[in-house]
Structure formats: structure tokens, C-alpha cells
Amino acid sequence: MRIIDEKNVEDLALGAAVLGTGGGGDPYVGMLMAKQAIRDYGPIELYDLDEFDDDDLVVPTAMMGAPTVMIEKLPNGDDFVHAFEAVSKYIGKPVKATMTIEAGGLNSVVPIYVAARLRLPMVDCDGMGRAFPEIQMVTHTIYGISATPFAMADANGNTVLMETINNRWTETFARSVTIDMGAMASIALYAATVGQLKEAAIRGIVTKAEAIGKTIRLARVQEEDPVKTVREAVGGLLIFKGKIGDVERRTEGGFARGTAHILGIDDYAGQEARLHFQNEHLAFQVNGEYAVTTPDLIALLDVDTGEPVTTEGMRYGFRVAVIGIPCSEKWRTPKGLELVGPRYFGYDVDYVPVEERYG
Amino acid sequence: MRIIDEKNVEDLALGAAVLGTGGGGDPYVGMLMAKQAIRDYGPIELYDLDEFDDDDLVVPTAMMGAPTVMIEKLPNGDDFVHAFEAVSKYIGKPVKATMTIEAGGLNSVVPIYVAARLRLPMVDCDGMGRAFPEIQMVTHTIYGISATPFAMADANGNTVLMETINNRWTETFARSVTIDMGAMASIALYAATVGQLKEAAIRGIVTKAEAIGKTIRLARVQEEDPVKTVREAVGGLLIFKGKIGDVERRTEGGFARGTAHILGIDDYAGQEARLHFQNEHLAFQVNGEYAVTTPDLIALLDVDTGEPVTTEGMRYGFRVAVIGIPCSEKWRTPKGLELVGPRYFGYDVDYVPVEERYG
Secondary structure (H helix, E strand, C coil), rough: CEECCCHHHHHHHHHHHHHCCCCCCCHHHHHHHHHHHHHHCCEEEECCCHCCCCCECCCEEEEEEEEEHHHHHHCCCHHHHHHHHHHHHHCCCEEEEECCCCCCCCCCCCCHHCCCCCCCEEEEECCCCCCCCCCCCCCHHCCCCCCEEEEEEEECCCCEEEECCCCHHHHHHHHHHHHHHHEEEEECCEEEEEHHHHCCCCHHHHHHHHHHHHHHHHHHHCCHHHHHHHHHHHHCEEEEEEEEEEEEEEEEEEEEEEEEEECCCHHHCCCEEEEEECCCEEEEEEEEEEEEEEECEEEEECCCCCCCCCHCCCCCCEEEEEEEEECCCHCCCHHHHHHHCCCCCCCCCCCHHHHHCCC | CCCEEEHHHHHHHHHHHHHCCCCCCCCHHHHHHHHHHHHHCCCCEECCCCHHHCCCCEECCEECHHHHHHHCCCCCCCHHHHHHHHHHHHHCCCCCCEEEEECCCCCCCCHHHHHHHHHEECCEEEEECCCCCCCCCHHHCCCCCCCCEEECCCCCCEEEEEEEECHHHHHHHHHHHHHHCCCEEEECHHHHHHHHHHCEEEECHHHHHHHHHHHHHHHHHHCHHHHHHHHHHHHCCCEEEEEEEEEEEECCCCCCEEEEEEEHHHHHHHEEEEEEEEEEEEEEEEEEEEEEEEECCCEEEECCCCCCCCHHHCCCCCCEEEEEEEECHHHHCCCHHHCCCCCCCCCCCCCCHHHHHHC
């Protein structure tokens, strides 16, 4: 067990924004919320799964919706508590801890907010090792863990609870209701025992994200080439360097979708790239050819600071380095690729591990 | 208390289809389901509200969605039980009876199915005295009764339960999920005590619908002018007689919407009428002028048999009599007209009671 205080939260949100591959919510908003909660209710305790009993129950908490909307409308913290309590009340057994379901800028710290408010511990794992746009896209699904009982709550005080026959149905219903709630909802889902999580979850992700964030924080004041330092800290490969041109965006079906055009600079001058996103960066093409695709991570870093650039933060003229990071081995299985491989998202290409192309 | 058997169900479904003003589901489908349930589980008991204690809890059951879809996909009875049980489990107190929320062809008999399967009594009242297309459009809303806890279930085994801050939000979320469920869902809602229902509900509607159905059944074999007999039995006024021409239909936002063109016959030869519907018949225009609008009832009767014609049953060439029936006084209040008056549905006209124009 270790204590997570305001300082840790800053590093964590920053590092998770790299693993969030452009999505998982704005790190700034999440950080503000979690720091305020720690200030108001005290620091929280982060545990390894081994420190709990296998029967202990964990309920993750998160935000669902289009990140573009979250920037304009700060989440209301009560919603998270409503969603969490709806699930625990439904299960009718004590919940021992919360956790993050995705390592994204916002969703890495939402559970810290919940843990601080409810004086609950948090466990050091998630269900993606990155961020993904849909509910069923977690390693829990690969291991047969149900997303339901799934609760969602909005800032008006509405709560919706569901029991579905599979996690794809949860996504379908929850996406529609999220749109009705204003493209943003607070959710609690994937209740699981510690024993189940030992098999299904991606462990140590909070600690990993925090270490990445700390590297970025130090790099921007100390390093000549912050991108290189951050890239090495995340175990990533340099794919491209360029200047962001046009960004086409649309909020569609409850997602922020679009494509960014990136024109090569430095060693990549004269080359052209396209980054496709659906909340998260999902596919990267250089000169028309797929270079990196989901489930491998595609991170955009500001070339001057090494800081991650989110899908909603991309602006014309930004100079970015594009980093490919190998995903968890759990995603490289047939079941994993069926859930989150490039073809699921409509990209007509087979998955090739990023290190095979750029290693 | 009186017993409802298979024979009563036939009359009830037929009579409710008149009060359903074209909506509330197909009477044939509902009748088949309810009769089968009585055959399998035994007749049910219908009570007046006065026969219960004021504290006794009643949970209505119904079908939600586009009637056009229900004809193609027979409802799965288990869904109703799932929805009903989700609400009773959530409330955590014994539910003493079920009831119909709308007097429509299908929704008048859904509670009979549930009552037969669960061996529960049914109370003789509803929340409309007719059928309406949206969840909040019940007299319960006028009297401050919440639609939630609201449960919905589909044939796949999915269940969604919600708590909303008002009944309009229930409609919004439930409509989206109904579309996801295939434009059809089984629902349980508006849990209320008998004391609340004595004030808010429209009493005696099951008995009234059954009497209307019996009149139709007898009229088609005994009467020379069955339309006149049925019209007198429902206390209605003759508005128009004509032949159905083009019917424009679209399934839109989970509703069956459209307009039917009707060309006058007999005394109405040379006149032209338009019937506007959204699941139910909502406004009737003769020669471009509004003749009858919601909340008064607009019923179409087959001129040869006096039988009601549903919105989805309207076909080119059908000869129909259009009957206007005064609605419950509860709907004629400012709160009632705000919920279901013509302007709510987008018709640019003030409500005028049908008997003022045609009495």
C-alpha cells in the first residue's frame, strides 16, 4: 500500500494521458477534481491486488461520453457517487475498493475522486492498459466478466441501472442514454472479485502512469530532447514527427470522431500522415500506408515539452512526435483482437505489432 | 371483485382498441397472449380500488414501442415478468396488484397476462382513459406520481432500471433504449398506492372497455348500423365518414408517425380529411380545419362492422366512420393540456372540446 496525495495525482493524470492515446478524458479536468477531493477528504490508499483477499469485491468508476463535451461541462462529482452506490446497493454486498477501468487522462483519476469522497481504497490495475472508446473493450470481457450491474448517473440527478446478457449490449444501451444525458455520464461497472482481477486486469497501471508523468514533468525542465526521454520511459517507438494541419472532427453517436492531417518535419519532411480517432487515436497512416493501429498505443507528444496531446487538444500548427507503444499481450490474442483490433473499427488492415514494423 | 376469463379478454381487447384511438398496440396480439396465459395459469381477479387498503402498492405493466413493430414480432411474455419483478425487487415491498397504464388494444391486456402468470389481482383503472404515445402522458403525472423506478426488459434477457427526476426524463431514456431493444420493450412503471390512485387514476376503465367490446361483438351480428350502436356505447360524436386514401407512415424516433388522407362518402361526399397520428390518432382535420384534437379521443370504426381500425391497420380503400369521444376531465385542466394538448404535439391550434364543435 502507498498513499496517493495531490502531487501523485498530477503525475498520474499526466502519465495516463500518454497511455490514454489521446482519449480517456482531459487530464486537466480530472486532475482538478481529484486534487480537490483529496484536499477536502484526505489522501487515498493505493493497494496491490495481492494485499486483498481473493473474495473481496472491487467496483471501477469512470466517465463515459465524448471528451469534447467534458471540456465544456465539468463533471459533477455527486454523479460518480450515485453511480457507484447504485451498483453496490444492487449487489448488496460490501465493496472493498474502486479502481480505474481505463488509463486515460480523466478516467485514471475519477476513481481517486470516488475513493477520497467515500474513504475507500483503490487497487493498482485497470482493464485496458490504455484507453478505448467502448464499454466492452476491456480485458475483463476477454475473461468473461460482466459489465453489469452497470449504473450511470447524470448531473441532473437521474440514474440508470442495467443488467445485460453481454457487454456489447451494455455499450449499446449506455451509449444511447449517455447521448440523452448530454453526451456525458458518470458510470460504475465491471464489479469483480480480486481473484478475478488477478487473472483479467492489467496490473500496476497506476504506478506505471505516475512514473511516466513524473518523467514528463522532469524532462520538460531538464532535458534537451524531452520526447526521447518520455518515449524511452513508456517503452515506445518513434513513428513520425510533423505539424498538425486540418483536423476534421464530429461528435457522432456519442463519440468524438475524426481525422487529423499531419505534415512531416525534420527527418520526415515531405511525408504526409493521417491520424484517425474515435475518442482515442486508433490508426496512424504514413503516406497512405498503415503504420500503427489499435490495439497498440498511438501517443502524440508535443515536440518541445514531451507532453501528451489529446484528440480534443489537437490544433492546427502544433508540432508533434507520434509514438507507437506495444499494447498488453492480452490484446494480442484472437479474443483481444476481435474486441479491439483494427477491423472492429472499420480499418481494412490486419494487426501487425508496432515493434515488428519499427523495432 | 369479478373474474376475468378468456371471453372477457376478447371483449376487453376489442373495446380498448376503440379507446386506444388507433394505438396502444394491436388488440389481436394482446388478446392471444392474455387468453393463453389464462388458459395456462387460470382466470384473474379484477378489483375496484375501494376493495384494497389505501397503503397497498400497485405496479402497472405495459408494452412500449412502435405498434408497427409489434405486429411483426410477438412480445415474449417473460419480458413483462422481468420488468415487473425488477420494479418490485427495487422497491423491496410486496406489490399487491397490477393494472393497465393505458386503455389500448395491447396495453389493456398486458397486465392480464402478468396477473395470470404471477397470480396477482388487477385493479380496474388506468392512467389515460385512452392511449397516448409517451411515458409522461398519464394522469399520474398531473398528480405528481413518479414513473420511476421504471424497468424495461427485452426478449434477449436484458433489463434496464431507472430513477429519474421527472417523468419526461423517463420518456427520453426509455425511448432511446426501446429503439436499441428493437423498437419494442416490456415495461413496469408508475408504482403507486391505492390511496394515490383513488385521486390520480381513471377508474372503471377495464369494465368500460369490456362493455364497449361486448357492444361491438353483438352489433356486428345484430345491428343494421353497427357504427351508430358503438358510437352511442362510447358516448361519441360522428365527425366524418370516408374512404381511406394514401397513408404516409414512418417509424421515427421509436414511434409510428404519419398522416392518412380520407375522402368523404355518403353525407360527406366531396369533403376531404386528414388524420395525423403518432402511435395514436392525435388530430383530425376536415377540409383543412381542425375538427377534433388530442386529448379528446379520435376513433376510426369500420363502417360495415363497427370495429376499431388501428393506425397500423389503416389500408387504402377501407371505409371508416370517424368518431370523436370527450376525454376525461382530468385532461382538460391546464396541467393536463400542457402534457397532452394539441400544441405539445406540434399542432398549431388551441384545444376545443369535441362536444362544443359537434355536440
